[in-house]
Amino acid sequence: MNRKTETLLDVDDLRVTFPTRTGLIEAVRGVSFSLGRERLGIVGESGSGKSQTGRAIMGLTPPQARISANRLAFDGIDLLSVSPRERRALRGNRIAMILQDPKYSLDPVMSIGRQIVETLRTHEKVGKAEARDRALAMLEAVQIRDPARVFDLHPHEVSGGMGQRAMIAMMLIAGPEMMIADEPTSALDVTVQLDVLGILDRLVSERGMGLIFISHDLRLVSSFCDRVIVMYAGKVVEQLKASELGQAQHPYTRGLLNCMPKIGADRHPLPVLDRKPEWAA
Amino acid sequence: MTASDARPLSRRDWLLSERPASRTQARLGRAYVAWRRFSANRLAFLGLLIIIALLVVAALAGVLAPYSPTFGDLKNARLLAPSAEHWFGTDDLGRDILSRILYGSRWTLYVVILVAIIAAPIGLLVGTVAGYAGGWTDAILMRITDIFLAFPKLILALAFVAALGPGIENAVLAIAITSWPPYARIARAETLTVRNSDYIKAVQLMGASPFRIVLRHIMPLCISSLIIRVTLDMAGIILTAAGLGFLGLGAQPPLPEWGTMIASGRRFVLDQWWVAGAPGFAILIVSLGFNLLGDGLRDALDPRSGDQ
Amino acid sequence: MTAAIAVDRLEVIFDRFRALKGVSLDVQPGESFGLVGESGSGKSTLLRAIAGLAPVASGSIAVNGKTLGPRRDKAFYREVQMVFQDPYGSLHPRQTVDRLLQEPLAIHGFVDGEKRIQRALDEVGLGNGFRFRYSHQLSGGQRQRVAIARALILEPSILLLDEPTSALDASVQAEVLNLLEEVRKRRKLTFLMVSHDLAIITHMCERLMVMQGGEAVENLTAADLVERRVTKDYTRNLLRASDGFVRA
Known part of the structure; x- marks a missing residue:
C-alpha cells in the first residue's frame, strides 16, 4: 500500500x-x-x-x-x-496534541521525566526501567542535550523552548500516527x-x-x-x-x-x- | 413575537446596546447585565426577597405589630402558647413575641448596617493602602491586622464590650472593630493582583498620584469582592450580636433584640419552646437570606465569571 | 541638536538580576528608533526604565536635554507616553473609553476635555459610537487604538511603543502600524519602538539596535538590514529566522 x-x-x-x-x-x-x-x-x-x-x-x-x-x-x-x-x-x-504554552499543558508538580514515563505506561505495558530508558531516548530525540538532568526537572525549571521540546517528547513517546x-x-x-x-x-x-x-x-x-x-x-x-x-x-x-x-x-x-x-x- | 412585546424589548435593546450613547446608558447597561445574571439565580432572588421583607418589616414594625413590644399583660398572658391571638405566643412577662420580633428586626438591621459601614471602609482602606504601598507600610498594617485576626472574633468582641460597658452601641463598635481584618486581607490580595497590571502602569504614566490611583483605580476593583464578603458575613454579624445579647453584654432588656430574647427564653426552652424558638427562627431566616444574597452577588458581580 | 532621548551606560537591576548591562542610546527628535x-x-526593560517603571541602578537618561532623576514630574509625562503590548491588560476593566481618556486630562487639569476626547477618538479612527463602551466590548485592535488615543491625548512629543x-x-497589525505611522507624520513624533520582529522594525524605524542578554549587539540602519549588511552572527540568525522555516 x-x-x-x-x-x-x-x-x-x-x-x-x-x-x-x-x-x-x-x-x-x-x-x-x-x-x-x-x-x-x-x-x-x-x-x-x-x-x-x-x-x-x-x-x-x-x-x-x-x-x-x-x-x-x-x-x-x-x-x-x-x-x-x-x-x-x-x-x-x-492521536497526540501539542498546545501553545507548555507551561499550561505540563503538570507543574510532577517532574518532566515522570510525566513522560506515566504517559508511556498508560498506553503500553512496559517495565519501569525500560520506560525510563525510552523516555531518556525520546528526550534525546528532541535534541535536549542533557536528558538525564532534564528528566528530573519540573516544568517551571525549564525555559519555554525546552518545555515545548519536553511536551513533544511526551506526545511522541507512545508513537502516535497523527x-x-x-x-x-x-x-x-x-x-x-x-x-x-x-x-x-x-x-x-x-x-x-x-x-x-x-x-x-x-x-x-x-x-x-x-x-x-x-x-x-x-x-x-x-x-x-x-x-x-x-x-x-x-x-x-x-x-x-x-x-x-x-x-x-x-x-x-x-x-x-x-x-x-x-x-x- | 406579538406587537405588544415590542416596547419592553426595545428598552432591553437600549440597555444591552453595544454602542451606548451616554455615560448613563453605559452604566445602566452594565447594571442591567449584572441584574439579569443575579435574577436568573432563584435562590439568590429568594435571599433578596427575605432581605427586602426584613427592611419592610423594620420600617413598618409600628403598624404591623399587634401589641406593644415592651409592655405585657403580666396578669393574664404569661407564657401563652402560640394561638390566633398571639401567633408566636407570649413570654414570661406576658409580652407578645411576634411584636417583639417585628420590633427586633430594627435592632438587627441597626447592628448589621452600622457594622458594615464602619468595618468595610476601614478594611478597604487598610488593605488597598498596604497592598499598593508595599514595603514597610504594608508590613506594619498587615501585622496590626494579624494581631486582630489572632483572636477568635467573639472573644475579642467580649473583651471590648467588657471594657466599654454593655449596651447595643458598644456591641456594634466591638463587632466592627473585630470584623474589619478579613476585609483588609481581601482588599490587599485584590490590590496585589492588579498593582502590577499594565492599566495601573498606564495611569502612573499619566502622572497620577498614588492617592488618586488607590482611590479611583484600585478601590473600585476591590469593592465588588468586598460587598460579596460583607453580605456573606452579615449572618455572622447577626449571630455575634445575638451571642453578645445572649451573654448579657449586647442589647439590654427590655430591648427586643433577638439574641437577648433567646437568652431570656432559655429558661423555659423545654416547656415553652416558642419563647426562645421564635427569635431563633427569625435569626435563622435572616442569616439564610443574607447568605443566599451573598452567593448570588458573587455570581453576578464576579468579573472573572466573564462579562460577555 | 539635543537628542530627544539620550541614554548613557544604563544599568537596571531587579533583585540582583542585571536586566540591563550598561546600554547607551541616542534618539534624535522626530526619529523612529527600533529595539x-x-x-x-x-x-x-530599557523602554520601561525610560518611562520610570524599572529600577535604574546606574547610568543616566535624558529627555529633550533634561537629565531625569529617579522621580518623574508631571511635565515629563506631558512629553513622554507609552503604548503597552497587551491590549487586554492595558485598559482598566471597569472604565469606559470615555473615563479612560478623561483621566489624563483630569490629572493635568485640562478644561477643554470634551473637545480633546472627540478629537483623540477621531484621530485613531474610532467614532463617537465607541466612547461609552467598556473595554470588554472592544476587539483587540480597537483596544489598542484606545490605548494610542490615551497616549496621544496629552500631546507628547515622544511615544514609547x-x-x-x-x-x-496580522490584518489588524497592519491597520495599527499604519495608524502609528500616520500620527507620527502628523504630529512629528519621536518613536522608540520595541519588537521581536525584524520585519516590523525595518518597516517602522529608520535606525535600530539589536539587543541580547541585556546588552547592545549592534546598531544598524533599516537600509543596512534590507541589504543584509550586518556584522554580528546573532543578527544574522535573527534575519534568517525571520525568513521562515527552511527544511534541512
Missing part, C-alpha cells in the same frame, strides 16, 4: 456550535478535509474556528458545545460514535521556534505521521507544511499546496499574505484587509 |  496517499483522517461537514445567552454561535461551520501522512497547515485569524476544529477532532471540545459532522473518522473509526473510553485510548496513543499542533511555537522566540519546528519536521517525516499544524502565521505555515487550509469565520475559504501560496485565488488569503511587513519591501502604508461580508457567507 | 531582540534581551502589535492578528 502506498503510505503517502492512505487517508488517516476524514472530516466532512464538521460543525461546532456553542450555546450562549444570546443564542447559538457556530464556531466551525461545515469544514471538510482529509489528511494523509503529510503536514497539513490550518491558518486563520482569531475567531476563524481553526483551534475549535483541532479540538473537535481531538475530542477536547467543552461539554456544552455541540459537534456534528457527516463524517469524522480516524483510520476508519468514527470519532463521533465511539465511547469516551475508546476515545481516551485513542488520544495520546494514536498529531495536532495548535500554535506550538507562538510563545517561543524566533530562533528557538525554528529549532522546535526542525525537530517536529524530522520526527514527523521519520515516523511517517500525519500532522495538522494550526497557526495564525501564514508565512510560517507555508514554509513548513505540504498543504494549507485557510479558514475564515468558521469556514474553509481556500485549500492549496503550500508551494502555490503565491498563486492564491481567494482575496482573503492574498490579503493576509500582503498585509505583513516584509524586510526589503518598502510599502507605506501597508495594504490592509478589506473584509467582504460574502467571505463569511 | 530588537528576543525575550530576556532587555529591550522592554512596547510591542504594540504582537498580540494582534
Whole structure:
C-alpha cells in the first residue's frame, strides 16, 4: 500500500456550535478535509474556528458545545460514535496534541521525566526501567542535550523552548500516527521556534505521521507544511499546496499574505484587509 | 413575537446596546447585565426577597405589630402558647413575641448596617493602602491586622464590650472593630493582583498620584469582592450580636433584640419552646437570606465569571 | 541638536538580576528608533526604565536635554507616553473609553476635555459610537487604538511603543502600524519602538539596535538590514529566522 496517499483522517461537514445567552454561535461551520501522512497547515485569524476544529477532532471540545459532522473518522473509526473510553485510548496513543504554552499543558508538580514515563505506561505495558530508558531516548530525540538532568526537572525549571521540546517528547513517546499542533511555537522566540519546528519536521517525516499544524502565521505555515487550509469565520475559504501560496485565488488569503511587513519591501502604508461580508457567507 | 412585546424589548435593546450613547446608558447597561445574571439565580432572588421583607418589616414594625413590644399583660398572658391571638405566643412577662420580633428586626438591621459601614471602609482602606504601598507600610498594617485576626472574633468582641460597658452601641463598635481584618486581607490580595497590571502602569504614566490611583483605580476593583464578603458575613454579624445579647453584654432588656430574647427564653426552652424558638427562627431566616444574597452577588458581580 | 532621548551606560537591576548591562542610546527628535531582540534581551526593560517603571541602578537618561532623576514630574509625562503590548491588560476593566481618556486630562487639569476626547477618538479612527463602551466590548485592535488615543491625548512629543502589535492578528497589525505611522507624520513624533520582529522594525524605524542578554549587539540602519549588511552572527540568525522555516 502506498503510505503517502492512505487517508488517516476524514472530516466532512464538521460543525461546532456553542450555546450562549444570546443564542447559538457556530464556531466551525461545515469544514471538510482529509489528511494523509503529510503536514497539513490550518491558518486563520482569531475567531476563524481553526483551534475549535483541532479540538473537535481531538475530542477536547467543552461539554456544552455541540459537534456534528457527516463524517469524522480516524483510520476508519468514527470519532463521533465511539465511547469516551475508546476515545481516551485513542488520544495520546494514536492521536497526540501539542498546545501553545507548555507551561499550561505540563503538570507543574510532577517532574518532566515522570510525566513522560506515566504517559508511556498508560498506553503500553512496559517495565519501569525500560520506560525510563525510552523516555531518556525520546528526550534525546528532541535534541535536549542533557536528558538525564532534564528528566528530573519540573516544568517551571525549564525555559519555554525546552518545555515545548519536553511536551513533544511526551506526545511522541507512545508513537502516535497523527498529531495536532495548535500554535506550538507562538510563545517561543524566533530562533528557538525554528529549532522546535526542525525537530517536529524530522520526527514527523521519520515516523511517517500525519500532522495538522494550526497557526495564525501564514508565512510560517507555508514554509513548513505540504498543504494549507485557510479558514475564515468558521469556514474553509481556500485549500492549496503550500508551494502555490503565491498563486492564491481567494482575496482573503492574498490579503493576509500582503498585509505583513516584509524586510526589503518598502510599502507605506501597508495594504490592509478589506473584509467582504460574502467571505463569511 | 406579538406587537405588544415590542416596547419592553426595545428598552432591553437600549440597555444591552453595544454602542451606548451616554455615560448613563453605559452604566445602566452594565447594571442591567449584572441584574439579569443575579435574577436568573432563584435562590439568590429568594435571599433578596427575605432581605427586602426584613427592611419592610423594620420600617413598618409600628403598624404591623399587634401589641406593644415592651409592655405585657403580666396578669393574664404569661407564657401563652402560640394561638390566633398571639401567633408566636407570649413570654414570661406576658409580652407578645411576634411584636417583639417585628420590633427586633430594627435592632438587627441597626447592628448589621452600622457594622458594615464602619468595618468595610476601614478594611478597604487598610488593605488597598498596604497592598499598593508595599514595603514597610504594608508590613506594619498587615501585622496590626494579624494581631486582630489572632483572636477568635467573639472573644475579642467580649473583651471590648467588657471594657466599654454593655449596651447595643458598644456591641456594634466591638463587632466592627473585630470584623474589619478579613476585609483588609481581601482588599490587599485584590490590590496585589492588579498593582502590577499594565492599566495601573498606564495611569502612573499619566502622572497620577498614588492617592488618586488607590482611590479611583484600585478601590473600585476591590469593592465588588468586598460587598460579596460583607453580605456573606452579615449572618455572622447577626449571630455575634445575638451571642453578645445572649451573654448579657449586647442589647439590654427590655430591648427586643433577638439574641437577648433567646437568652431570656432559655429558661423555659423545654416547656415553652416558642419563647426562645421564635427569635431563633427569625435569626435563622435572616442569616439564610443574607447568605443566599451573598452567593448570588458573587455570581453576578464576579468579573472573572466573564462579562460577555 | 539635543537628542530627544539620550541614554548613557544604563544599568537596571531587579533583585540582583542585571536586566540591563550598561546600554547607551541616542534618539534624535522626530526619529523612529527600533529595539530588537528576543525575550530576556532587555529591550522592554530599557523602554520601561525610560518611562520610570524599572529600577535604574546606574547610568543616566535624558529627555529633550533634561537629565531625569529617579522621580518623574508631571511635565515629563506631558512629553513622554507609552503604548503597552497587551491590549487586554492595558485598559482598566471597569472604565469606559470615555473615563479612560478623561483621566489624563483630569490629572493635568485640562478644561477643554470634551473637545480633546472627540478629537483623540477621531484621530485613531474610532467614532463617537465607541466612547461609552467598556473595554470588554472592544476587539483587540480597537483596544489598542484606545490605548494610542490615551497616549496621544496629552500631546507628547515622544511615544514609547512596547510591542504594540504582537498580540494582534496580522490584518489588524497592519491597520495599527499604519495608524502609528500616520500620527507620527502628523504630529512629528519621536518613536522608540520595541519588537521581536525584524520585519516590523525595518518597516517602522529608520535606525535600530539589536539587543541580547541585556546588552547592545549592534546598531544598524533599516537600509543596512534590507541589504543584509550586518556584522554580528546573532543578527544574522535573527534575519534568517525571520525568513521562515527552511527544511534541512
